[in-house]
Amino acid sequence: MADRYARHALVPGWDQAALVRAEVVVVGAGALGTEVARLLGQAGVGRLVLCDPDVVSESNLSRGALFRAADVGRPKVEAAAEALEVIAPDTVVDPRHAELAAAAGLGELRSAALVVSCLDSLAARLRLTTRCNLVGVPLLDGGTSPWGGEVRYHAAGDACFGCGLGAADRTATDDPWSCADLARPRHRGASAPISALVAAWMTTTALRLLFGHRPGTTVVRVDPVRGAAHPVRVERDPACPFHETVTEVVALPHNHFGTAGDVLAAVDDGEVALTWTPFPVDGRTSVHLRDAPPGARLADLGVAPRELLPVVTPGSAGRLRYLELAPTGEGAP
Template identity: 55%
Template sequence: MTGTGQRFVRHALIPGWDQRSLAGSSVVIVGVGAVGSEVARLLALAGVGRLLLCDPDTVEESNLSRGALYGPADVGRGKAEAAAAALRHRDPATAVTARTADFRHGVGLAELRAADAVLCCLDSVADRIALASRCGLVGAGLLDAGTYPWGGEVRYYPPGGACFACGCSPAERSLTAWHVTCADPPAHAGASGPVSALTAAWQSVTAVRLLFGLPVPAGAVRLDPVSGLSQPVGLRADPACPCHERLDPARITLAGFGPAGTVADLLALVQPGEHALAWQPIVPGDPLAPMTIAAADPRATLAELGIPPGEILPVVRPPDEVRYLELQREAPA
């Protein structure tokens, strides 16, 4: 029986729990594979009010052994969309937005800034560095999780502190972030459903504590079911890390429209001598395409250029002046 108002009655008995605060919270989950889909399930169960799920991949048959939100009928469907549909059915009080896109095209910088928590559930070093860098631009913290065959790690990077890239070598930071789907060979050793769920559960508990403003372990926690230990691992900021550039909020102005606006709409806000840029090539999937928005068809929408809602676009005046135009975010679902 539903609708009796008793759904969260047991939560009220937990010290420090604030159901109303969770209902008013919004969480971005980047990557909706084995870990991300389980995190989404747990946060919706907990009563988080709004979830934004972003993943470019489709559900493969091999995902069915590791994600509780996916069923056989979902094979071939976008992971974000399939997970969102399952959550809407199970937890209708949670508003879920699905974006079937790489996060660079699926989640705008202003959306990262506005979220109460940003969760990284990606499976590549290069993608994690790219997301850490985007969070750094707008001063958003990042709660990251990763798995290995018999364990996992959950790492919290508070705003202004160490980021994921601080722990990477210069060679790793120079990796080009080409998206590789789970279906592409060669397959790497993944984690099983139980290990993914263990890691996702730890990440979810940490996320809930962050949403409540309660203390969480500093740095990373390594979960090792083989030895039976969970161990904190210190994280140190690297002064040489290039991912700590922050957009100056005083230089951001509102465009007054979202990605449904056209190239011509945006260029109307640019002064002579200025160049509006995208953070990614303006032909999604073509790394050789320019990043200068004026190179696109003026009738094209910004969405068609792969620019997400809430993106904050740089406007450069050579040699070294830069300001930013912030696109509108979507109205909450």
């Protein structure tokens, strides 16, 4: 397959070996996310974790290069992974048809070279920002408007997506809308050319990052109508609440197919083990693992592969540690 990347070798500064070693998590598999995944795959990235809870709708067919009419109703990530097997056979694609916090665990984010956000919700962007900041992984975020878009990058210590928001926006609870539901008034419209343009800018930035180069500016607004791209100056807000970091981490000999009882066996009686996503129990929801049946599988409770589960010790000056689940295929199920 050396000839597949022969033209890459002619690009100054290109490092194909770095791409082969890289693992990138792409969150959101709509028009923007699938285009980013396609370009990263064709570039030769070694592994892509592709996360999205949605299914393909007919409106996706006019905007994404990886979907076909026969894919309508299928999970987006599965249809995209199948297409990438043909387009980018050297890239291992791991499709995760799940909500953000159940798709890729903090341990998996921490080991990735880069996380790419292609989300359509303010709340989801803030949640992903928080998770990336917790484990210090670089985050590349992109979004489109009807006739333009924005690309934003931040690493540990940089101004993040939440730094430029007011208090009201920082507590946003909007949910990502399904592409099948176009009747919602907040739908703003999108087109294939704009998605492709912003995705190409994002992927170019991603490749430079994977080659070890930091972008010259952290936020760029792309305005093709005026033929311009504008760098935007951002500064970290010391009051931004999304910059917490993980400190104490303890490895567990269980993966996310283990049980609630397996986790509770590793904590003291006075400690409180939590999940990131609420699970149903007795007609209500809870994030306390002690409320789950001991034999309940973590995966069935919405716990992601390689998650870091927070454990709180009440009355100990707020001591917080994390239990890291083993990779799938390792550890006791």
